[in-house]
Amino acid sequence: MERRALLKLLSLASLGSLTAGAACSDEPAGACEPTRSDVEGPYYTAQAPARERLAEDDEPGEPLLLTGRLLTAGCARPLAGYLLDVWHADDSGAYDNEGFTLRGVFTTDDEGRFAIETILPGRYPDRPVRHVHLKLRDPAGEELLTTQIYFEGDEQLAGGGYPGPRARLDGGIAEVDLILDV
Numbered sequence: 001m002e003r004r005a006l007l008k009l010l011s012l013a014s015l016g017s018l019t020a021g022a023a024c025s026d027e028p029a030g031a032c033e034p035t036r037s038d039v040e041g042p043y044y045t046a047q048a049p050a051r052e053r054l055a056e057d058d059e060p061g062e063p064l065l066l067t068g069r070l071l072t073a074g075c076a077r078p079l080a081g082y083l084l085d086v087w088h089a090d091d092s093g094a095y096d097n098e099g100f101t102l103r104g105v106f107t108t109d110d111e112g113r114f115a116i117e118t119i120l121p122g123r124y125p126d127r128p129v130r131h132v133h134l135k136l137r138d139p140a141g142e143e144l145l146t147t148q149i150y151f152e153g154d155e156q157l158a159g160g161g162y163p164g165p166r167a168r169l170d171g172g173i174a175e176v177d178l179i180l181d182v
């Protein structure tokens with residue numbers, strides 16, 4: 001199956017599960033606490049384009065749908081029209097510092113959802129933990145938070161020092177809710 005078709009199926013399955021649950025009623029304790037900031041790192045590039053998907057079909061790597069909701073503290077309400085400025089390493093662990101491969105801006109929908117079709121970020125020697133960098137902005141473009149999303153079960157997290165949120169990775173879908181105290 002082509003990656004795009006696979007991700008479409010994964011996306012529908014994921015959104016179904018998100019719709020089925022009331023906000024955070026089935027979340028672990030602390031899940032509705034504000035998302036913690038994390039370091040920006042040296043590889044951010046401003047002015048990344050708005051995108052529908054982050055990785056093209058010919059991008060090497062394991063397909064990944066990174067999805068979830070952006071909510072206010074306590075998971076009280078969704079934040080629609082907010083911007084996720086996302087960047088991560090390619091399958092070999094390299095960043096595109098010349099162009100905008102695996103860099104892009106996504107907008108949350110009316111229910112605060114985001115769905116980013118991409119590949120699993122590669123590990124790189126300086127920082128072998130898998131991670132996705134992002135900045136969150138309000139609909140007017142004001143920057144509110146810089147953080148990194150990690151993946152539950154990554155053995156590289158064991159040493160600590162990674163305050164950003166953990167996505168639950170299962171079958172090519174990584175789910176994480178992001179919480180802003182706005």
Ligand SMILES: [Fe+2]
Nearest residue numbers: 041127131133
């Ligand atoms: Fe990084």
